[in-house]
Amino acid sequence: MDIPYTVEIRRDTGLTNGKIGIWLFLASEVMLFGALFASYILIRTGAPSWPHGSTILNVPLATFNTIVLIGSSVTMVMAWASLMRKDFGKFRLYMGATILLGFVFLIVKYFEYSAKFEHHLYPSTNNFLAIYFTLTGLHMLHVAGGMAVNAYFWGPGAKQWKTNPVWFTNRVEHSGLFWHFVDLVWIFLFPTLYLL
Amino acid sequence: MSSEHAIDVDDQHAVDTHHVDIDKQVKIYITVFTALMALTLITVAISYLHLPTGAAVTVALFVALVKGSLVACYFMHLIAEKKLIYAVLAITVAFFIVLLALPVLTVSDGYWIPEEHPAATAPATGGH
Numbered sequence: 001m002d003i004p005y006t007v008e009i010r011r012d013t014g015l016t017n018g019k020i021g022i023w024l025f026l027a028s029e030v031m032l033f034g035a036l037f038a039s040y041i042l043i044r045t046g047a048p049s050w051p052h053g054s055t056i057l058n059v060p061l062a063t064f065n066t067i068v069l070i071g072s073s074v075t076m077v078m079a080w081a082s083l084m085r086k087d088f089g090k091f092r093l094y095m096g097a098t099i100l101l102g103f104v105f106l107i108v109k110y111f112e113y114s115a116k117f118e119h120h121l122y123p124s125t126n127n128f129l130a131i132y133f134t135l136t137g138l139h140m141l142h143v144a145g146g147m148a149v150n151a152y153f154w155g156p157g158a159k160q161w162k163t164n165p166v167w168f169t170n171r172v173e174h175s176g177l178f179w180h181f182v183d184l185v186w187i188f189l190f191p192t193l194y195l196l
Numbered sequence: 197m198s199s200e201h202a203i204d205v206d207d208q209h210a211v212d213t214h215h216v217d218i219d220k221q222v223k224i225y226i227t228v229f230t231a232l233m234a235l236t237l238i239t240v241a242i243s244y245l246h247l248p249t250g251a252a253v254t255v256a257l258f259v260a261l262v263k264g265s266l267v268a269c270y271f272m273h274l275i276a277e278k279k280l281i282y283a284v285l286a287i288t289v290a291f292f293i294v295l296l297a298l299p300v301l302t303v304s305d306g307y308w309i310p311e312e313h314p315a316a317t318a319p320a321t322g323g324h
Contacts, residue, residue, distance in 0.1 A: 014278045023281050027288040034295045042299035059240065066236050074229045077271045081225070084218050180271045187263045191256035195243035 007166045022174040026181050029142075033185055036138065040131050040192065051128050053194040056121070058112055062194045065108045066186065072101035073183040076150075076176045083169040088161055091172075095154045098179065102147040109140055132193055139185055146179045228270045235263050 005017040013020055044050050053059075079094035116122075116129070123133040153172055160168040239259045247255065269275040274285075 013280050015280060020280065020284075023284050027284055030288050030292055031295065034292045038295050038299050041296065042302060045299065046302075054243065059243070063236065063240050067233065070229065070232045070236065073267060073271050074225055077225050078222065081218055081222055177272055180267055183271075184264050184267050187267065188257075188260050191239055191243075191260050195239065195256055196249070196253055 007164070007170060016170055018170055018174050022177050026177065029181060033135075033138070036131075036135055037188075037192070040135070043127050043131055047127060053128075053196060056128065057132070057194050058115065059194050061108055061112055062190055065105050066190050068101050068105050068108070069183050069186050072098045072105070073180050075101065076179045080169070080173050080176050083161075083165070083172055086165070088158075091161075092154065092158070095150060095172075099147055099150050099154060102143055102150070105143055106140060106147075109136065135189055135193065139182070139189060142178075142182045142185070146175070146182050149175045150179065224270055228266050231266060232263055235259055239263075 003017070007016065009016060075094045075097040079091050079098060082088070082090035082094055113133075121129055123130045153168075153175060157171075158168075160171075239256060242255055242259070243252070246252075274281070
């Protein structure tokens, strides 16, 4: 039995099931990160003193990572736009660039984490580092998850372009929505943890 | 490709069959990307001004809000979405605000929490 409304619009919602599904998922993600941001506010405002992020964390590296992630959002949306133009070659190029930029982001985070551990700064060291590692760790998991999905569409999943290009285009758009959400979360994490 | 399929892709994003040029959208993406880069540099530059905490938080979150709005509106196509998506997001935003308001209320010394009587916090002795 075929999955219903993958390419056809539902009359009642005006959307495909995949589109409403990914937005509902993102709504749950907002609450997940929202709970952690609320925890951050609670811990920070309740602390007698709180370090400025830049005194512990590497701001230039994080700025570089912000640029990388924003860049990956552009390549992601360009990958989708390429499919809309029916240019599969360009899609492969932009999607590959998105995955590559995701890797760059994770590698930079690896160096950031390594530097902290070398200085014996762990999540258990203090509240600032506890919330820093929790928020950025969860965010990194999302980056890795998004990369896995994008890699699937770049690789084995791309054969669907030949059999059902509209469905494939919709799936890439949904994957892109998740990727942009991950970028959006970082846009708030960066100033919150590093600059304040 | 069936016409039904064509309607799906085109209707959702108002491109192609509705004669809205995808090239125009791509130009918007590039403009948004440039704006995001500039705002990122502005955010970092402002942090070096060493503003008082309240002002620093306000400015940093305002710039982040502008950046987030650009991503949501243009990259996530929220600027032209269906009503149901807006409804889902409106509910999400409402709950998100409540979630963030909880610690703020706590900070304001928990005025809505009845002050505990010292006897109530004393260890129970033999009671149920």
